[in-house]
Amino acid sequence: MQQPIAATDDVAHHVETGALPHAAPAGTAPIIEVKNLDLFYGEKQALFDITMACKPNSVTALIGPSGCGKSTLLRCFNRMNDLIDGVKIDGTIRIHGTDIKAEGVDVTAIRKRFGMVFQKSNPFPKSVFENVVYGLRIQGINHRGVLAEACERSLSAAALWDEVKDRLEDSALGLSGGQMQRLCIARAIAVEPEILLMDEPCSALDPIATAKVEELIFDLKARYTIVIVTHNMQQAARVSDETGFFMLGKLIEFDKTDTIFTKPSQKTTEDYITGRFG
C-alpha cells in the first residue's frame, strides 16, 4: 500500500523509513497528516491553510459552526470531494506517509483504507447481511463462509449482532434509525479499514441511540483511528482525544480535547465553546 518513498524532506521528517505503517506503535507517527491544505469550490475558497495530524488509535473530533469546512476536510481524506465538480485542492494529505493526491493514485484503493459513516444513515435497499458484506463483495470476495464470518464480526463490533442476528435476510430498511446507523458503521468496518471517518454520525439519532453509538466509538478506538465531525460539543468532549476547532474554513486551534475545553489558547475557541456565538 505504501508508496515508495521518493523521499522529499517532508516524508523523511515524519515517517521512519522502512517502518511498516501497521507496525508503527500507537501514539507515535501520525497516521493522517495534513499540510498547508487549501480547498476551492470553483472560485470560492472553503479551506485555508490547514495543517494538522491525527495519531493512530485515537479519536480526533472536528468541531465548529455550520459551513466552517470540517465536513469538507473529512471528505478530502478519502477523496470523496472528487465527486463534486470544480473542486481544487492545494497542499498535501498523507496517510501513513502516502500522498493520496499524487498522480496515478488509485482512488478506490485509497477509499478502501477508510470507512465512512455519514450524517444520514444510508443503508442499501438490500438485506442486512448484504449491506454488511457489500464492501467485501466489491473486492471480489464471495465465499459464503468468509462473508458470514465478517458479517458476524462487524455486527458484533458495531453492537448490533444481538439485535439483528435473527433477521439477517430481512431488508435493512426495516431497521430503526439507530440500528441503521450502527449497521452503516458495521458496513464500514467490515472491510477492515485503517481509519474511520464519521460525519456527524449522531445528528439524526435520539439520545439513547446516540449514547450507544458513542459507546461504540469508544470501543472501536482500540482498533481504528477515528476522525469524527460533530456539532455536539459535549459529544466531542466525551469521545475524543484531540479536537480541532474550525471557523470560516480556518483551523483556529488544534489540541488535546481537555485543553480545548478547559483552557483554550484562542479567544474565538473559548467564545464558541462557552456558547457566546454559533
Add this chain to the structure above:
Amino acid sequence: MAATAPLPHPASAPAIRSAATRLSEFVFRRGEPMIWLTGAGLAASLLLIFGLLGLVAWKGLGFFWPRPLVRIETSNGKKVLGEILSTEMMPPEAGKAAESRIRVKIGNRDLNGLDFRWIPLSDVAKRDVPKEALLLERQEYGNFHGFLKEIWRSGEKLAVGDEKGLEMLTRRQRELRSRFVDLSEKEKDDVGAINARLEKERLRLRKAELAKAPDLAAVRISTDARITELQKQYESERERIETSRREVSATSAVFIDAAGREKTVLLRDIVRIVRPNDLALGGRASVYLSRIWEFVSGEPRESNTEGGIFPAIFGTVLMVVMMSLVSVPFGVVAALYLREYAVQGRAVRLVRIAVNNLAGVPSIVFGIFGLGFFVYGIGGRIDRLFFAEALPTPTFGTGGILWCALTLALLTVPVVVVATEEALAAVPAGMRHASLALGATRWQTVRRVVLPAAAPGILTGLILAMARGTGEVAPLMIVGVVKLAPTLPVDGVFPYLHLDRKIMHLGFHLYDVGFQSPNVEAAIPMVYSTTILLLLIVVVLNLTAILVRNHLRRRLFSSAF
C-alpha cells in the same frame, strides 16, 4: 338582501359589496367549488372510461350468446328465418308517420346475397319460433339458417329431417369436422415440411450457381436427385391426404331454408350446429363458451369476419415481448449514461429535450423510418449478403416481425429513457456515496446499488412502453403486419422462431375487420370482441409487469416484521 332592499342607496352599497366578497370568498378562499370541480372532472373521466369499457364488453361479449331464430312472414308472402338483432327508427320520409324497422340477420349469404335484411314492422305479417330450426356455422359463406331435409353418404340416403336425423347430423358432423381439421393441420405440417426442404435444395443449387462453384455439375446432379426423391415423397403424401379427404368429404346434408330452397352442405364444412330455439339455459351457455373459445383459439375465416383471432393474439404478444427485449436494455443504458456518467450541462439538457420530443413524433413517421432503414436498408443488405440465392424474393428485405419489433422499440425507447431517468434520480445520493466510500467503482455502484434500487421505476417504464406498443397500429402496417398471415412466426421447423415472417396484429385486425371488410355489417361484432381482447391483453401484460414490480418493491423496501 330582501330585507335590506328598502334601505336608501348609500346604505345598500356595502351590503352589495359584502355579497360579492362573500361570493369571492366562497369560491376562492374556501375553495369548495374548486374541490367540486376537480371531483366532477374525475367523475366525468371515470364515467367515460367505464362507459366505453361497458359498451365494448356488452357488444363484444354479447355477440356470442345464441339468439332465437325467428321465422318472419312479410305481407307480400315472403318468408325469412333469422336472428332479430335490433329495432330502430326508419329515416323519416316526407308525409309519412315515423315508423320502426327490425334488423334481421338472415344468413344464407350464398342464397340471399346479403346476410342482413331490414324489415319495417308494419310489413311483418306473422312471426314464429320453429323448434327444429338449425343454425349452421359454416367454413364458407357464413351462417346458414334452415331445416334439415336429408343426410347423404356416397349416393345413399342415411336419414331424413326428423329427430333421429338431427341427432345423426350432430354426431357425424362432430366426428367429420374434427377429422377434417386434423387432416388440414397434417397437410400443412407434412406437405409444408417437404416444401421447405424442396426450397432449401433449390436454394442450395442457386447458391452454387451464383458462387460459380467448381463442382457445380456434381452439386446439380445430387440436388436434382434429392429433388426428385422429395417430389416423389410429396406425391405420395398428397395421394394419402387426398384419399382421407375424399373419405371425410363423402357425407353431406341437404337443408332447406325458410323459403323452401335447398342447399347441400358437406358435413366437414360445418363448424358448429346449433338448435337455438330448442336450447335450455345450460345449452346456451355451453354454445356461448364454445364460441368464445373458438374466437380466442381459432384461425380466422371468411376474410377475418368469422372464426378466431388466435394468430393476431399470438403475433401481438410475441411482438410486444420482442419489442420490450430491445427497448428496455437500450433505454436503460441510455438513461444510465445521461444520469450517472454525463456531465450535467447544456448538452445533456438538449439531449433530454430531444428524447422527450421523440416520444411525441407521430408514430407513422417511425413506420416510414422503419421501412426505409430496417426493411430496405438493413433487411436489403442482409438479403444480399446471406440470402442472395433467394433473390429477387426478399427474405428480410420485406416486412416481418423483427422489423415490427425494432420499429416499435424505437418508438418506445423515449418512454423507457424518461421513466428510468426519473427512477435513477430518485435513488438517494447517500446510497451512491456509501458505495463509493467503500471503494466501489462507479460501475460497481451503478450495478449493485443504483440499478436494483431503480428497478421498480424501470419496470414502470416497461409497463408504459408495453401499453404504448400494444396499442400501436399505424407504423406496423408498413413494416410487417398483414391482414392474414399464412403461418405463425413460431413453428416446429428450424430455427423455430422465424424473424422474417409477417404477423397478424390485433390493432391492425380491428382496422381491417372494421373498415376494410367486404361484409362490414357482419364484422361489427368482431370489432367489439377484438377490442375487448386487445384491452384484455394490455391489462394482462401490464398486470404481469406490475406484479413483478411490486414483488421487487417488497423485496427491496420492506421487511418481514
